[in-house]
Amino acid sequence: MKKLAARDWEDMLQVALPIFEGLLDEPYNTVVLDLLFTLATWHALAKLRMHTDSTLSVFEATTSNLGTLLRGFATKVCNAFVTRELPSEEAARGRRTAAKATQSQKKGAGRWKKVPHGGNPETSSGSPGQSPAVSHLKKFSLTTYKTHALGDYPAMIRMFGTTDSYSTQTGELEHRRVKRFYGRTNKQNFTRQITKQHMREEVIRRVKKRVEKKAQEAAKASMGESQNPQRHLSSSSTSEQSVLPQSSGIPASLTFEDSDPLPYTPPDKHYHISQSNRFHKDVTDWLSSNNNDPALKDFVPRLKDHLLARLSGDEYDGDEREYTNAERRALILVDNRIYQHKVIRINHTSYDLRRAQDSLNPRTHADIMVASQEDQGGWNSHPYWYARIVGIFHAYVQHVGPSSKDDSKEPQRLEFLWVRWFGRDLTAPGGFQTRRLHRIGFVDVDEPEQFAFGFLDPDLICRGVHVIPAFAHGKTSELLGPSVVRSVSDNDEDWVFYYVNIFADRDMFMRYLGGGVGHRVVQFILDRVASVVTAEEEQGEQVAEESDSEVQPLNIPEDEQALIEEDGDDKEEAADETGDEVDDAECDYGYDGARSNDDSEGGEDEDGEEFGEEDLGPEDGEDEIREDEDFEGMEGFAPL
Template sequence: MHLHRLTLLIGALCLIGLYSVMKLQCEGHGCEFQAANISGHTNHRKTCLLWRISQDQQSLRRRERAAAQSMKKALKMKKKRPKGALVENLDTAEITMGEPSTAYLRSPSPSLPPPASPSPPPPPALTQSGRPRRNYTLPERFRDVLPALPDPPPINEPNPPALSLPRVRLIVRDRFISALNIFGLWRDYPHRPSFVPDSAVSVADLANDGLSFTDAPQASLFSVFSHSPPWPFRNMSIYRLMTFFNSGSVTKSAEEANRLVEDVLLAPDFTTEDLRAFNAHRENQRLDDAISDPESSPFLREFSSHTINIDVPSGSKDVPPSKFSVPGLLYRKVTSVIRAAFRDPLAHHYHLSPFKLFHRSPETGKEERVMGEIYTSDAFIAEHDHVQLRSPVPPNDPNCKREKVIAAIMFSSDGTHLTNFGMAKAWPIYLMLGNLSKYFRGLPNSGAMHHLAYIPSLPDSFQDFASTVHAKWKTQKKNILTHCRRELMHAIWDFLLDDDFIHAYKYGMVIMCLDGIERRIYPRLFTYSADYPEKVLLATMRDRGLCPCPRCLVPKSLLDRLGLARDGNVRLKLREFMKDKVVLARHLIYELGHSITGIRVEELLKELSAVPTINAFASKLSTDEAPFNPSKMLVVDLLHEFELGVWKTLFKHLIRLLYAASPQGDLIAELDFRYRRTPTFGHDTIRKFATNASEMKKLAARDFEDLLQCSIPAFEDLLPEPHNERLMKLLYRTAEWHALAKARMHTDSTVELLEALTTEFGQLIRQFRDLTCSAYNTVELPGEAAARVRRTKAVQDVNSAAEVTKVHSGGPNTAAAAVTTPEGLAAATSMLAPAIPPTSSATLMTAASEQSHTATVGQDQRNWASSRRTKKLNLHLYKLHALGDYANSIRTFGTTDSYSTQLGELAHRLIKTLYARTNKKDALKQIAKQVNRRTVLRNDSPTAGAVESEELANAPVNVHHIISNTRRSPINIYTFVNERLEGQLDPAKKGFIPKLQDHLLGRLLSREFDGDSHEDFTDEDRNDIRITGNTLYSVHLLRVNYTTYDIRRASDTINPRTHKFIMVRSPETGPNAHPFWYAQVMGIFHTVVRHTGPRSQTPYKEHHVQFLWVRWLGVEPGHRSQRRHAKLPKLGFVPHTDPYAFGFLDPSFVIRGSHLIPSFASGTTSDLLPAQHTVARPSTSMDDWVNYYVDM
């Protein structure tokens, strides 16, 4: 041993001596430096840019070799695959947005080589009924591929270069291209990132169901920048109790009780002795004081209150404008919110460097851009490059070498009612950062939606003030109110975009990020999500003007030209803020006393639907070299523009058509029946239609989305031909357009498809209007007519009350003239309310007049049907025109779910929850305090980032399926098979035991699944299968995890009673082959079996086997489907005479659940299974539906 050590020591000394006389040459191409020793050589590498370039080039060549090997491997797998196993059919793949990983296996992009599979046998023969037999071939085994992101690049510390190089060398050194992952995705970073959040992403982080966000590996860093519990309380017992109190639901529930016990009472650091003299109000005040202390909470600022002043014109040349103060703006500084966001626990998921995501087809080698997140969008990359090249550093720090990073600001605002009844309301402004993935921002409890401000409304006293300062208030009241509301909105934004924000916008602001590195953050405004009325305010344009689009200058007369060439040309001219004309118009109004809608003002602004209000965004964010155009930030809004816009309008008119086609209401009753019989799907994908769909009572956007997805079977054959065919095609394209517009991942091909589909949809809906709608005399719906009568009567009542007020006061009636239309009702009511004396209606009218009034109302209500007005399908809508902007918006900012107003609607839930905790007095201030409390306690909690769903924590998402091993429902197999219902055996159980034995034998012998048609199995072989105790164990649920088309992990729960349909891969080939087969799950079982006999591979081992008992469906012969025919696939049950109409299935073959909707127009039949009572049908059903449609 000593001799060996001595030998090593001598060798090391010799090496040192050798290196002392050698000159070490730098490996950088073109560098002639030679080091005298290893230390000098190492130090030279740190500053040698030529060496870095050489290393980057070598790394690039290694990645190219790895990509080539991956491609070679994929092609090799393709050769092993039987011809036709991969169905390249764009018609199905493009529109099936809810399909699993095989959806993108079949799509032209992104694609993935499917697993090797045995050669499929010949196509199945047809039964006498024309449906395919399943004697010889059944589903291929499904390869469940877990989601994965492209490999992250090596971290590049943001050190400044020691030397300057030509631009071309900087590009070569700085750019990074990742290797292809298993899905053929790769990233192209224009600049090598210094921080890669995806390096910490797990499979659980890519799950959609029940997930909040998982424990962060950098959690130890949080204590450096945040307070540790029990701050600011005295002990952990109080901390845990107050954390429970300031989180969760406001109502008592079993879940809240469990949370109290597990998170508080059973915590090891909780003791009741710490709660002596406890007072919740005092502890909340302690927390509020800590938040307001700059030293203890340097990043999170409490909400402040501010009064906004607006100028009210006098209407007279000689009288200057008056200032009116609007109190009650609760706000936080934008820069304060950004600083707090970058110190939030979620900040370790922020993408600080943009990149382009690409997909490469393993078959064709074609590369396509993939669009999804804001930080992979063209807008983010362009702004990032602009900041790197042109954004200056502040004068007081001219030598700043910190990394420049963008904070991608995304605003959202919308008014909401806080209660179902009453007048309480709120108008919050939310701020999100596009640096964070949309999947985190879409979680309501993640804390990614920051509350920025709560907008106040014009108080009731404003009308009293304006009536005294404006000379023409009586005749211009409506215009003055509208103008002052616009002025208030932009005065608020002018205040929020303060000097600190403008300084940060120009020079950036230094923030130490969670990785301990200081960076210069440049806030940039990307999107503002709002509904149309709010877009009108933000774009400083008039509502329903001559040019009603907030993004372009399309005339109102061309709004129905969606998809035409002229429509595309009009969109090229963007709306811009016309500062010069607006300033001149304001001079006319405020200094010369002109009317807001006077002739001189209208000559300047009316043609382009402009208004005399200074746009705060254009005035604050514009520079001499780069003017800011507010119209670009007003992104599309699928929720209001399509689901509650175009589709709601179309659906409502379809109801009118059915009334016109059948005045007795038979078609309406049939439509309501069909929607009620439509099965639900998923956790909340398709909900139950509990009420009559035709009445549209209290329907939200998600309900209209469900109506659309289930509309084709519901409306089929309700109208005669050719109107029915025209309607079916329109409904198919409408649902297809909605699916593409709402897709969470897009490629160049799918965006081009969306553009083509938008053109076709525009043609179809105009054709439907001109040919079908014109054939029917459609009138108002009963609800529309009744509502119109109520509005008209309400206006008459207000005018009558105004007449009474005139008699009592002796003054002129100023309100009656103003209330001439239903639109003026609200304003008139609020104006007259203080003036009407608090007397009953009996004192205002005689008994005779009261009787006359009652009789008139009753007569109006009885005659509403005869007075219904004609209603035509109106396509001159901004919301229809807006559909043409979706493809461009996806290319610019990513997919629509990233900036949907649905995110703001979800955030409203928190405000409504917190409102219930207030005493209803000055509620918004109390809500603001509670928002801050929740933010602090969430960030400082030792459990911050834990998975919220216990079920998800116990059930890993990386396994394919989960079946409970419970034995609560044992079934004796012989008793089950011989059970008689009303004296008859169930035909569905015919051959149950031998089929089960064949299935178990095939699995235990590791045979490829062939539908259990093992013709070489004898009765002796079957008797070698021993089911322990002859007992099967039945369970209720099967959970199937699958990878979605957007590389996320999701799950479906299969239940034989409710969600019973599944889909599996099909081995069928041919140009018209359907890529999937479908089955109804009748039972979910597990059992313990032992295989004995000469063929047994494990004669003494017990095997726990899980299996499904299914009833197969086949594709309807002769039915042409897929998108080129604009028809859904149609299926039907295999007749009971087919020996393999019923069978067993390995759960690992299941891809996911499927939503099959009965073809109501085809009716029902008992021929497929002639039995009154069978386990294959619900106990309340005597027949089967002849056909089913596969929902889109």
């Protein structure tokens, strides 16, 4: 916590809510959490790279609400606590006082030739150590320029554009780059040495570009070969395949040491999984080795139900349909095998029409979000479902019998994810209206009417999601017994609840606020828009009254609401004209992907790292975080 830059404070603000939950007693806890949520909302809106009139209206209302909450925080919380300097701050102040006293002594010695009665009047106050140090009170102050300037952001964005176009962060990041170059010199004639380093970097960049181009061509060629899955079956020699050891407690995911490289991912494909057949499991042997694992209960029947639904072209509904045993026997897993993979890449379009990519793996980046299949008109509806990837697989299947739609009778490659589902905690509603993060938790494996585990078509993933443990609620082992789906560091326990971090990045924030131009559904989710006070409602109120008043829900201006309703009417009219129902699901524009029942791969292609898990670096096919100009260019503005 020393020498933190602005970007560090930004990162801490994004994850602060679960940390501060429960630290203070009520009513202070509620005031602090409300303020943190509103600060994070304001910060996310301030750093959007694309604004519309609607988002600016919300930004203006959020700014007004932030001022009310800050004054309430100063009145209700700060006045209730006595806060003093930290020991480090007290020591630093003592050093400054000592330095000033020393300078005063030197100046006084030059001006005075005689010291009256053994004391210099300018230094008689004493040197450090003559009086005991007393820690000073530290109070929260609203009378600072930074606080005053918060109200100017919406107007400045309307006048000059989004803040990323004139932010000093670009220059700051470039300055860090030059300082890294300077650290590699001998500090003499460093300008020439820095220039040489830059030239070498440019040469390496060009070489890398050529290598990536060749990798792209090879990936396209391999995709063409993947159209014939039988070729992969016959050409995979025994030496290229690795049968995992059949010992007790065989995990569902590959270890870090297992090599399963993932080549270049074409940007027009929604997802990408390796074509390798190297790692496979015999389903019967694997289930026998883990016969007491509750996570593997009904593994094969549920897997076949999922695959049959995809082969039949049924719309995904959470795999609620159960097929008969006869229908399941008509689906054959070739060689009774499923093949494992380490990484899956997901391409998606961000809110500002930019290409974005998530690299997911069961070890460190396993949490995902998919479009909810629930009716969005209900009081407790939510636009997304959440899951944790347990394993990434593909299988070669043959569908025989009268219900088969495959005339060729050739094996088809189907890729699927084995996931552990999260459920929403309906007792703690989240969103902009309640000013809380959405709270979720793993589904109880003993719950009869809900599936704690299931299978998912990778094409349905919207993107990765950042979930934060709800530390205030602790851990439990009641949701699932000892199982191979957990890492060793979990000690057979789960956090009781998690929070969905909607402030992880700008794109994630806009998926919950609504109105993202690059998202499929360009409309506001009215019952989830920020609960903030509009500027009209705040006029005429006194500061003292605002500090004690309750914050009112957001009233969207009538003209904005009319535009939103018109968008919905236009969409319905378009659906009537085409005869097709317009999909309201939060899918990504531009990445249609192949359907699951095609023979092809179906598409080419951070935080949920487990606590206590050793950081071994990126998985195969994942890009390592580099401290160079390319990384800074891509990620310099990514943190909110």
